[in-house]
Ligand SMILES: NC(=O)C1=CN([C@@H]2O[C@H](COP(=O)(O)OP(=O)(O)OC[C@H]3O[C@@H](n4cnc5c(N)ncnc54)[C@H](O)[C@@H]3O)[C@@H](O)[C@H]2O)C=CC1
């Protein structure tokens with residue numbers, strides 16, 4: 001039988017074999033830091049910054065962008081918690097190099113050299129609030145961030161998610177005009193979640209796979225300004241008047257449905273991160289020069305309106321007309337235009353004050 005001291009010696013020998021003497025040092029008091037690692041050649045791809053990266057949308061959005069093969073460098077900026085989110089995401093074994101930037105002093109550094117900037121910074125709704133109720137806080141946040149873009153990456157494509165989109169996009173346009181670098185092709189409000197929801201709800205009604213369905217959603221991103229064009233759904237189909245009322249109402253109030261279900265814990269974050277990545281990926285494919293990249297977005301030339309656009313090397317290179325509308329959609333468009341005009345004015349006058 002083995003004595004206790006023999007057994008202990010045996011364990012020590014095995015341990016020494018498994019963990020060579022310098023193991024402890026390498027793991028704990030690492031003698032080889034990131035600085036000593038061999039430099040990786042710059043991977044081909046685009047440089048993307050996410051502003052508000054530590055938030056409910058920001059975190060899953062950062063994770064999904066780290067998985068996007070078109071991204072070579074990913075900058076995560078927020079005023080809180082960026083170190084943790086960056087450390088976490090940087091361990092994913094995908095190609096993009098991740099860097100974190102914390103606090104206002106780091107904004108310009110986070111933005112320098114970026115091809116695409118995605119902005120989900122700002123407060124979300126609670127039950128009982130409208131998106132417009134977020135204006136007071138989010139208008140100032142968007143203005144500050146856009147001033148940073150004007151200084152540090154004036155040629156970047158901007159994907160603006162922060163609500164109320166119908167007013168924050170006009171704010172961004174004004175900031176860029178005042179800075180003398182406004183290019184309407186490069187400023188894109190993100191309304192992709194309305195399209196994602198419309199595809200899902202229409203597919204449910206038709207008994208189809210949502211991936212086979214394409215619903216154009218135009219106008220803006222709040223209540224009646226969200227205008228699904230059900231007469232232009234692909235594949236071609238028809239709806240009963242009850243189905244049209246149900247679908248229009250559900251698509252227009254999809255955000256509120258999530259806000260109420262979350263009962264005070266915020267608004268859509270996961271489906272929004274999915275939609276934001278779907279849109280950002282389309283922008284990157286456009287930048288790469290892919291042909292026929294067409295998505296809906298809130299653009300600033302009409303003067304402000306969401307519609308189908310073709311994304312190319314310089315952003316929204318072609319803006320498509322709405323196409324034939326039926327009577328129901330024409331009436332919806334009139335309502336949408338009235339409300340949109342007020343939200344646009346609010347954004348523009350905030351910046352001109
Ligand atoms: N366009 C759309 O379809 C949608 C828009 N939204 C909007 O997106 C925004 C963000 O929503 P959540 O992520 O749920 O909110 P959240 O509160 O979870 O995250 C917001 C993040 O922004 C950061 N932030 C605040 N001020 C900042 C500044 N000056 N610079 C950089 N970061 C800053 C916060 O620290 C926080 O990490 C809200 O305004 C919400 O209404 C939400 C869903 C859909």
Ligand SMILES: O=C([O-])CC(=O)C(=O)O
Nearest residue numbers: 125193254255256267268
């Ligand atoms: O409803 C909200 O406040 C967030 C949002 O824009 C959406 O989910 O569409």
